[in-house]
Amino acid sequence: MLPAPNLDDRTFQGLVDEAKRLVQRRCPEWTDHNVSDPGVTLIEAFAQMVDQLIYRLNRVPDLNYVKFLELIGVELRPPAAARGAVTFWLSAPQPQTVLVRTGTEVATPRTDIHEPIVFTTTQELEIIPCSFARAGVAPAGGSPSDLTTALSGQNGFPCFSETPQPGDALLIGLSEAVPSCAVTIRLNCSVSGAGVDPRHPPLIWEAWTGSGWSECDLDKDDTGGLNKAGDVVIHVPPQHETSIISRQRAGWVRCRLIPVEDGRPTYTKSPRILSASAFTIGGTVPMMHAEVIRSELLGRSDGTPGQRFALRHNPVVPSEEPSTVEVADEDGVETWEPVTSFADSGEDDRHFRIDAYSGGIQFGPAVRTADGRLQHYGAAPRSGSTLAISSYRTGGGRRGNVARGQVRVLKTSVPYVARVENRAPAIGGADAETLEEAKVRGPMLLRSRGRAVTVEDFEELAREVAPDAARVHCVPATESADAGGIRILVVPHVSADPIGRIRRDDLIPPEGTLERITRTLDERRLVGTRLLVAPAEYVGLTAVVDVSARSRFEPEEVKEDVLKALYDLLHPLTGGPDGTGWPFGRSVQSHEVHAALARISGVDMAQEINVSLFPADPVTGRRSAPVQRLDLPATALVYSYEHQVRVR
Numbered sequence: 001m002l003p004a005p006n007l008d009d010r011t012f013q014g015l016v017d018e019a020k021r022l023v024q025r026r027c028p029e030w031t032d033h034n035v036s037d038p039g040v041t042l043i044e045a046f047a048q049m050v051d052q053l054i055y056r057l058n059r060v061p062d063l064n065y066v067k068f069l070e071l072i073g074v075e076l077r078p079p080a081a082a083r084g085a086v087t088f089w090l091s092a093p094q095p096q097t098v099l100v101r102t103g104t105e106v107a108t109p110r111t112d113i114h115e116p117i118v119f120t121t122t123q124e125l126e127i128i129p130c131s132f133a134r135a136g137v138a139p140a141g142g143s144p145s146d147l148t149t150a151l152s153g154q155n156g157f158p159c160f161s162e163t164p165q166p167g168d169a170l171l172i173g174l175s176e177a178v179p180s181c182a183v184t185i186r187l188n189c190s191v192s193g194a195g196v197d198p199r200h201p202p203l204i205w206e207a208w209t210g211s212g213w214s215e216c217d218l219d220k221d222d223t224g225g226l227n228k229a230g231d232v233v234i235h236v237p238p239q240h241e242t243s244i245i246s247r248q249r250a251g252w253v254r255c256r257l258i259p260v261e262d263g264r265p266t267y268t269k270s271p272r273i274l275s276a277s278a279f280t281i282g283g284t285v286p287m288m289h290a291e292v293i294r295s296e297l298l299g300r301s302d303g304t305p306g307q308r309f310a311l312r313h314n315p316v317v318p319s320e321e322p323s324t325v326e327v328a329d330e331d332g333v334e335t336w337e338p339v340t341s342f343a344d345s346g347e348d349d350r351h352f353r354i355d356a357y358s359g360g361i362q363f364g365p366a367v368r369t370a371d372g373r374l375q376h377y378g379a380a381p382r383s384g385s386t387l388a389i390s391s392y393r394t395g396g397g398r399r400g401n402v403a404r405g406q407v408r409v410l411k412t413s414v415p416y417v418a419r420v421e422n423r424a425p426a427i428g429g430a431d432a433e434t435l436e437e438a439k440v441r442g443p444m445l446l447r448s449r450g451r452a453v454t455v456e457d458f459e460e461l462a463r464e465v466a467p468d469a470a471r472v473h474c475v476p477a478t479e480s481a482d483a484g485g486i487r488i489l490v491v492p493h494v495s496a497d498p499i500g501r502i503r504r505d506d507l508i509p510p511e512g513t514l515e516r517i518t519r520t521l522d523e524r525r526l527v528g529t530r531l532l533v534a535p536a537e538y539v540g541l542t543a544v545v546d547v548s549a550r551s552r553f554e555p556e557e558v559k560e561d562v563l564k565a566l567y568d569l570l571h572p573l574t575g576g577p578d579g580t581g582w583p584f585g586r587s588v589q590s591h592e593v594h595a596a597l598a599r600i601s602g603v604d605m606a607q608e609i610n611v612s613l614f615p616a617d618p619v620t621g622r623r624s625a626p627v628q629r630l631d632l633p634a635t636a637l638v639y640s641y642e643h644q645v646r647v648r
Helices: 012-026 038-071 148-152 435-448 455-465 511-524 555-569 590-598
Strands: 083-090 098-100 105-107 118-121 125-127 132-138 169-174 181-190 203-208 213-215 217-221 230-235 243-245 248-257 272-288 290-300 308-310 325-329 332-338 351-355 360-363 366-368 374-376 386-395 417-421 469-476 486-492 531-535 537-547 610-616 636-640 644-647
Touching: 012 038, 038 435, 083 098, 083 118, 083 125, 098 272, 118 290, 125 272, 132 148, 132 248, 132 272, 148 272, 169 272, 203 217, 203 230, 435 455, 455 469, 455 486, 455 511, 469 511, 486 511, 511 531, 537 555, 537 590, 555 590, 555 644, 590 610
Parallel strands: 332 351, 486 531, 537 636, 537 644
Antiparallel strands: 083 272, 083 417, 098 125, 105 118, 118 272, 132 169, 169 248, 181 230, 181 272, 203 213, 203 248, 217 230, 243 248, 290 386, 308 360, 325 332, 325 386, 351 360, 366 374, 469 486, 537 610
C-alpha cells in the first residue's frame, strides 16, 4: 500500500490559539478567554469546522494521485540487499569436511556510533579436505607429462621449458576437487628461476572446471615467483571438478606463465620444484545483507477473500529460496505458493502475494461482476485455519555496501572456523523507493504499459526488475555489426574508501543482475530489436594537481581535501555537475577541475594552480600524454585512477 501524504500538520488547538491571538489584536476589550466564555465556545466550533475543511481540501489532490497510482499497479519498491562473498578460514586443516550451513550470520564489528551490519550466507558451503596427489608439466603447445616420481629425488624437476615460453604450466593434482575452497600449496623451490621480478612474477593460477581452465584468485605467494620455499594460497572457483590429465585423475590446478607487458622482466631459466604438499584452509560462499526469518506464525484465517496478514519484520527482500505459506486445519497442512499478481489466479488456486515494502501477506480478492456474482482471484484459507510462512529475508539498504575487509565477525558458531573476512566489497545495496520517486515513475509506467519502445521505457523497466542497479543508461548501438540495436549499460551500487577511491572490479555488476534485466527486456522489446545488457565502459583518468595552501592550513589536510574533491567530482554515482553521477559520454575538462578546487577553503586560488589530465589504463597503470580535455564515447564513464596532488 502506498502511504497517503500528510499535507497539513495544523491541529485543532493551533487554529483556536491563532483565533485568540487575532481577538487580542482586533478586540482588545474582550479579555475573558477562558473555556467557559461563550465566545471561546464559538471559536472552538468554527475551528473544528475549518480544521476538517482544510484537512479534506488539501489532501484531495495528492490522495487521489496516490490512489490512481495504486489502480495502475504502482507499488513502492523495497530496498535492495547488498551482496558479496565471505571467506571462512579454518583454524587448522581438518581431516573431515567442514559444513557451513545456509543462513550462517557474519557481521561488521560494532562501534560506539554504528550498529553491526549483519549478512547471511545464501548457499551451503562444504570445506572439503584435500592433499597433494600428483605433479607434472605442460609445455606451451605440447602434451602434459606426469613427473610425480621426480619429487622423490633431490633435484626435482623444472616446471617450465628450458627456455621458458608463455603458456608453459606447472600442474598440481589434488586428491579431491575442492570447489569454492581456499587451498594452500606448499612448494619447495630452488633459486633457479633467473630473470624474473619476484614481487611481480608473470604467473597465473588456474583450476580445471570441466569446460576449461578458470582463473583462481591468488591470496598470497611466498615463493617469490617459484624461487624459494613458501606457501601459495589460492581460491578455487565453484566449478572445480576432477579430471584426467596424463592418465591421472585428480583435482587439477596449474600455474601458467603469461606474456609480460610494459617491459617487465620474465624468466630466462626455469624454476625447479623439489617437493610439494597441499591442504584446504578455508572456503568462500556468497552472502547477502539480509536476515533469514523462518517459520513465522501469521495468525488465523476468518475465511474471507482478500485477507492481509502483517509480517513481524519489514521490508522483505528477494531471495533465491522462495517463500511458502503453510495453512493447517483439521484436514492437514496445505502449502500455498507465491505469485506476483492475482490476475491469472483461479477460484481454487492456492496463491498468496507478498507486499515487500510494508511486509505483509495478501490472499486473493473477490470482485463482484456486472451480473451480480463474485469472481474469485485465488482461493481463501478456511475459517479457523492456522497460517505460517516458511521463511523470508528482511533487511537491505545502502548501508550494506561495505568495503573490503569490513565483514570480520562470525555471529553463528561454526566448528573449526577461526575467522571470516570479505575479500571484496559488498555491492548492490539500495534504499527503498520514496513516494516522490513513485509519483515520477507512475506516468512513465502508464505510458509504456510494460512494453519497451523508447529509451526511457528500457531504462525504467530495467530499474523495475533490478533495484540493485544504481544507474541504468540506454544508448542506441552505432557499430556496423550492432547498428539499430539497443545497449543497456548498468552501474551497480558501490562503496568507496574515505577519500572516494573505488576499485575497478567493483564497478562490474553481478551476472545475476545482468541476466535478470536481459530476461525481462527480451520479453518486452519490439520484434526485431537487438538487445545487449552489459556493464558500463570506463576510461581511466589520472589528474595531477599542483596547488598552494593558504596560511594556517596544514598541507596534508589540504592534500586530502583536494584528493577527495577530485574523486567526488568524477564519481560514477554522486559526481558530475548535478551530483547524480558523471554523465555518460561527457568530456572531462581541466577547467571543471579548477572549479572544484575553488570550493576548497585551504587552496590559495591567488597562487598558480597547475592541473594536468593524463589518460590512464587502470590494468597496466600506463599513462598517455597529458591533455586539457578527455573525450569519452557515449557508452563510457570516467574512472578515477590514482590522482596525484602536490601542495606547496
